């Protein structure tokens with residue numbers, strides 16, 4: 001099996017020799033892949049767009065001498081508008097960093113791939129606030145990663161909570177904390193009832209169908225939550241306003 005064909009999104013590239021790049025790809029069937037893209041920096045190269053950030057396409061990869069090489073690519077989406085809007089670009093790059101930190105070589109990543117492709121499309125072409133799109137990505141990401149936050153019961157005592165009692169979320173334990181269980185632990189963060197309603201609604205209907213205001217999307221809180229669960233810092237300098 002020297003050659004494989006897979007859908008993939010470019011998560012990162014690093015320059016390699018004068019005209020080549022080493023790509024980090026996310027494949028639904030193969031997880032994270034490192035592949036050399038020869039000549040993609042040469043003007044007029046057929047692989048020019050195959051070696052760009054965000055590109056989604058059907059990659060043909062050749063395996064030889066212990067590494068993979070891109071032999072051809074049919075680009076289906078370049079998410080070009082991301083390159084013309086700095087704010088959207090920053091959020092999109094952040095999503096790539098999360099996907100790169102989460103994906104493992106050889107592990108299937110169908111849900112992550114679909115979530116990433118849809119979120120990049122919303123950031124590039126959608127009308128939705130980019131902060132809310134990124135927050136929705138983080139929320140669904142935590143759900144597919146097995147740590148969907150508990151948003152109606154106290155995560156410590158299990159008691160069902162009224163919206164009026166919502167003040168705190170425990171980013172380590174993954175959910176709301178009731179006033180009786182609240183103490184001085186460091187992992188407690190402020191959360192409002194509106195933010196919790198936004199999260200419930202987006203988990204239930206998705207970001208495209210929610211009517212909740214974008215201002216209620218708790219991006220920084222979800223960023224902190226996902227990073228504490230992944231136990232990896234993700235680069236997001238100056239991202240959360």
Ligand SMILES: [Zn+2]
Nearest residue numbers: 154157178181
């Ligand atoms: Zn409690």
